[in-house]
Amino acid sequence: MPNYQAVLFDFFGTLTSSVQRGAAHLDTAELLGCPSETLSEVLNRTYYERASGRRGDAATTMRWVCAQAGVHPTDRALQAAVVSRHRAIRADTRLRADAVPVLAALRERGVRTGVISDCTHELPDFLPQLPVAPLLDVRVFSVQVGRCKPDAALYLTACRRLGLAPDACLYVGDGGSQELTGAEQAGMTAVRLAAPDLADHMVFNADRQWRGPTLGTLGEVLDLVATDTEVLGVGGRAG
Structure with missing residues (x-):
């Protein structure tokens, strides 16, 4: 099992459920x-x-x-x-029910976490008030970096802030903005979240040609990350 030192998540449609513009x-x-x-x-x-x-x-x-x-x-x-x-x-913006538990479990395993999001000015303003905020080591927003996915600048900014090489990072996203291709081109491993609700997700420039591994739920990320005991070779997976 790979020894990822960080897992980086897309925000909308990944840490959140599917998004459509609501009545507001x-x-x-x-x-x-x-x-x-x-x-x-x-x-x-x-x-x-x-x-x-x-x-x-x-x-x-x-x-x-x-x-x-x-x-x-x-x-x-x-x-x-x-x-x-x-x-x-x-x-x-509605967080997935397993967003906080997954982030907390990763951090308990010694794995760092972060968000890389294409977004306008609103998300950087309100994300600090969300329950996921204390569980994120880095937050990279396109509107602040001045680039959108799949530009390598977003992924490499996260790596620089973490002090990690791209190949030490796993990237998880729903596939909007060619983000999975971008993550792989930047040197990360990428997996796609294909939760059922994403059939109705508002997405731009989807990564439709990407054929890499997929997850059915956010919680399956934990199956891809080694625990400290596995890295040391002295035990089984934490439940």
Whole structure:
């Protein structure tokens, strides 16, 4: 069994259940005076532009999105929409039931953990309030790094912060943004989470040609990571 020193996770669709834009996003569109279908189309089309942080902070990015949608809200409406969007994305975020137990079990085995996520400005703001936060050694966000998956910069940033070589790390993701291919190209081992709920997951640039190993549940990650006693060759797997 490989002696991985760290397991790095995608966030949306991996540590969380499948994500779709919920009803709270309608409030954002209303505040902007924009049809919800138009706002969704612009958000989908500009995802990587926004997730790379190239359009500035949250408010500046929202102003740019409005221009793409052909609407021109007041400054007050824009600020309210930024708050509304933060609230809506937080409402869309539901941690998997096994996320905290899996992260805790990895750390008990002496394995370090982290998140590498393509995301806009909201996730870095609210992730510290989630119960997974104290169980993550590193958090790498595309909007802060200025690159999106599968760019090697994201994976190598995590390795640098951990002080580990890529081949010491296992990467787990649902396959969005060509993330599994990117992880392997950066020198990591990658596995795909193929939980049943992900059939309805909102995903961009899926890794459809990737044919590597898959997991049915997040908890199966523990079967891929050696315990300290296994590394020493003096015992069996911890239950």
